Amino acid sequence: MPKLKLPAPPLPDALRPPPPKPGEAPKGGPLEAAREAGITAVDWVDERTSLSGGVRWLLFRKVPKGTNWFYTLGSATMFAFLNQAITGVFLAMYYDPSPTRAYESARYITNEAFLGQFVRGMHKWGSTVMVVLVFLHMARTFFWGAYKYPRELNWIIGVVLLILTMAMSFTGYLLPFDQRSYWASIVGVNINGTGPLLGPYLSDFLLAGPEFGATTLSRFYAIHMLLIPGAIAALIGAHLYLVTKLGTTAPPWLKAEAPDELRRETA
Amino acid sequence: MADGRRKTPKSKYTADRNIPGAYAGETVTRRRFMTGTAHAAGAIATSAIVLPALGFAVGPLFKKKQVRWEAVGPEADFNEASYVPKVFTDTPGIGEAGKSTVYVRRHNLAIDGPMKDQYDQYVAISTRCTHVGCPVRYAEAAQRFICPCHSSVFDFVGKRLSGPAVRPLDRFYTRVVNGVVEVGPRYSVNSELHRFSPRYPGEPLDGIGQYLYPSRPSMRKL
Numbered sequence: 001m002p003k004l005k006l007p008a009p010p011l012p013d014a015l016r017p018p019p020p021k022p023g024e025a026p027k028g029g030p031l032e033a034a035r036e037a038g039i040t041a042v043d044w045v046d047e048r049t050s051l052s053g054g055v056r057w058l059l060f061r062k063v064p065k066g067t068n069w070f071y072t073l074g075s076a077t078m079f080a081f082l083n084q085a086i087t088g089v090f091l092a093m094y095y096d097p098s099p100t101r102a103y104e105s106a107r108y109i110t111n112e113a114f115l116g117q118f119v120r121g122m123h124k125w126g127s128t129v130m131v132v133l134v135f136l137h138m139a140r141t142f143f144w145g146a147y148k149y150p151r152e153l154n155w156i157i158g159v160v161l162l163i164l165t166m167a168m169s170f171t172g173y174l175l176p177f178d179q180r181s182y183w184a185s186i187v188g189v190n191i192n193g194t195g196p197l198l199g200p201y202l203s204d205f206l207l208a209g210p211e212f213g214a215t216t217l218s219r220f221y222a223i224h225m226l227l228i229p230g231a232i233a234a235l236i237g238a239h240l241y242l243v244t245k246l247g248t249t250a251p252p253w254l255k256a257e258a259p260d261e262l263r264r265e266t267a
Numbered sequence: 268m269a270d271g272r273r274k275t276p277k278s279k280y281t282a283d284r285n286i287p288g289a290y291a292g293e294t295v296t297r298r299r300f301m302t303g304t305a306h307a308a309g310a311i312a313t314s315a316i317v318l319p320a321l322g323f324a325v326g327p328l329f330k331k332k333q334v335r336w337e338a339v340g341p342e343a344d345f346n347e348a349s350y351v352p353k354v355f356t357d358t359p360g361i362g363e364a365g366k367s368t369v370y371v372r373r374h375n376l377a378i379d380g381p382m383k384d385q386y387d388q389y390v391a392i393s394t395r396c397t398h399v400g401c402p403v404r405y406a407e408a409a410q411r412f413i414c415p416c417h418s419s420v421f422d423f424v425g426k427r428l429s430g431p432a433v434r435p436l437d438r439f440y441t442r443v444v445n446g447v448v449e450v451g452p453r454y455s456v457n458s459e460l461h462r463f464s465p466r467y468p469g470e471p472l473d474g475i476g477q478y479l480y481p482s483r484p485s486m487r488k489l
Binding site: 100183187191193194196197199207208209210211212213214215 | 324325327328330332357358360361362364365399400401416465466467468469470479480481483485486
């Protein structure tokens with residue numbers, strides 16, 4: 001099958017295959033065959049989707065001089081979210097969001113399910129890690145001035161993501177359904193209620209009625225595992241698209257360098 | 268010339284406006300009509316999905332909580348001078364989470380004044396603090412209700428003495444059936460102990476508060 005030649009952005013040197021040494025025959029053998037098979041499979045998909053251009057656009061982009069470890073805080077936040085998503089899906093296999101069974105199922109996960117304590121711990125501590133990373137990422141953006149034109153929309157999306165992360169922490173806190181989570185949620189809902197005019201109705205919405213009732217827990221559960229994660233995933237996609245589209249900013253301590261010819265002219 | 272053109276009113280017929288393919292007597296082009304139809308169909312289809320889902324989610328806001336009465340003990344259990352704590356089921360069907368403590372005493376004419384109605388023979392004070400809803404405890408020696416969370420203090424009839432709470436402690440309607448005291452629905456009171464439909468904690472009822480935090484259709488006073 002003839003290979004389709006797509007115009008592609010240049011690969012970094014490290015990923016480019018080395019040219020064959022002069023006088024050396026092209027390599028054969030099973031390793032080479034496996035490599036060829038992989039390339040053929042990727043080509044098959046790429047011929048039908050043209051994805052490689054987009055992937056290179058996303059991954060192999062130019063970054064400004066002075067890029068450092070602080071620029072990894074956004075990715076770190078995203079991986080914290082992925083950790084929450086994956087461990088959350090598996091916790092959902094054991095968890096039962098009914099007021100009479102929730103505590104018992106959480107206890108079962110912690111004490112009896114194989115690796116249950118570990119996975120629940122990953123989810124519990126991961127949530128704290130995610131909130132901390134969100135704030136560090138936001139502080140980096142703020143102190144670098146990276147929220148300025150043309151990145152204001154990305155800042156706004158980030159603020160929405162921060163609020164959604166907080167809503168995740170709030171709804172997730174109730175799910176173990178022990179004394180601490182019950183009373184913390186009661187207090188949280190009542191604080192919501194102190195918003196004038198709409199507050200009482202917001203609390204009614206959260207509790208699915210005028211008081212903590214039979215469907216409050218399942219409502220929190222549905223918001224926690226279906227509504228907000230979908231919104232967060234979609235907004236992370238938009239956030240990343242804008243980062244790729246607009247590029248990152250150089251750290252503020254780097255002064256803009258004038259091109260050489262301009263510098264000679266002023267001197 | 269430009270002024271003259273502006274003064275001529277545009278014809279409502281597409282044929283007069285020189286739109287290609289126009290029919291005589293037609294006021295909307297077919298393309299525009301079809302675009303509008305597609306948009307309308309899309310809007311109807313979207314609403315057909317979104318509106319029921321939204322109504323389903325906000326439905327509980329408009330469903331009235333059922334009035335239920337629960338016996339907390341015979342009349343002999345209670346007196347005028349002090350409160351007796353009783354655990355009762357506020358919300359059935361959710362196990363321990365639906366239970367709540369209520370402090371009950373007999374109506375005391377010297378303290379409470381004349382009875383308001385037949386639901387006032389016993390005073391049942393809710394333990395839900397009116398700050399953010401922590402459970403308050405009655406301290407017998409001090410004759411005060413004290414909240415463990417943020418140190419709100421309420422006096423013997425539940426009026427706020429100090430702390431961040433915004434109104435007196437909520438109460439429950441009580442009645443006596445065959446010599447047994449029953450606790451009914453909750454109501455809130457302002458600082459003069461006038462009855463209001465139940466409000467969430469943190470919502471003041473004096474002055475403008477009763478309008479800023481309106482009564483909810485899901486829970487009214489009797």
